[in-house]
Amino acid sequence: MQIQPYLFFDGxxxxxxxxxxxxxxxxxxxxxxxxxNPDRGxxxxxxxxxxxxxxxxxxxxxxTMILASDGHCTGKPKFDGxxxxxxxxxxxxxxxxxxxxxxxxEASMPLTKTFFSPKFGMLRDKFGVNWMVMVEA
Numbered sequence: 701m702q703i704q705p706y707l708f709f710d711g712x713x714x715x716x717x718x719x720x721x722x723x724x725x726x727x728x729x730x731x732x733x734x735x736x737n738p739d740r741g742x743x744x745x746x747x748x749x750x751x752x753x754x755x756x757x758x759x760x761x762x763x764t765m766i767l768a769s770d771g772h773c774t775g776k777p778k779f780d781g782x783x784x785x786x787x788x789x790x791x792x793x794x795x796x797x798x799x800x801x802x803x804x805x806e807a808s809m810p811l812t813k814t815f816f817s818p819k820f821g822m823l824r825d826k827f828g829v830n831w832m833v834m835v836e837a
Contacts, residue, residue: 708771713754723800783830
């Protein structure tokens with residue numbers, strides 16, 4: 701059994717994928733647009749005007765697969781109640797990753813030494829996704 705996060709960007713998925721490629725080294729494994737749906741049929745799954753939007757994507761950051769979509773394309777993504785925790789090898793990588801993910805977003809806890817990590821910080825990226833960045837133990 702496996703659990704994977706599935707993020708709905710409500711119309712900004714492709715922009716988010718490009719951002720995560722640059723900020724966290726994400727690698728897009730699969731991307732399908734609504735217009736490429738083999739079961740498009742009556743279009744009932746497709747939000748109005750969303751033919752070119754991302755119906756489903758899969759991307760990896762490190763060894764973790766994250767799934768994503770534009771969802772209903774309402775322009776109102778909401779990522780409350782959870783954070784994605786990213787563990788990096790060293791302090792320099794923590795600085796780089798934290799700074800890149802925070803660009804255009806909001807830092808809620810600057811990187812600092814804690815009892816469990818030499819560097820740990822929290823932020824909300826420009827899409828509203830919450831992140832915790834830490835150096836591996």
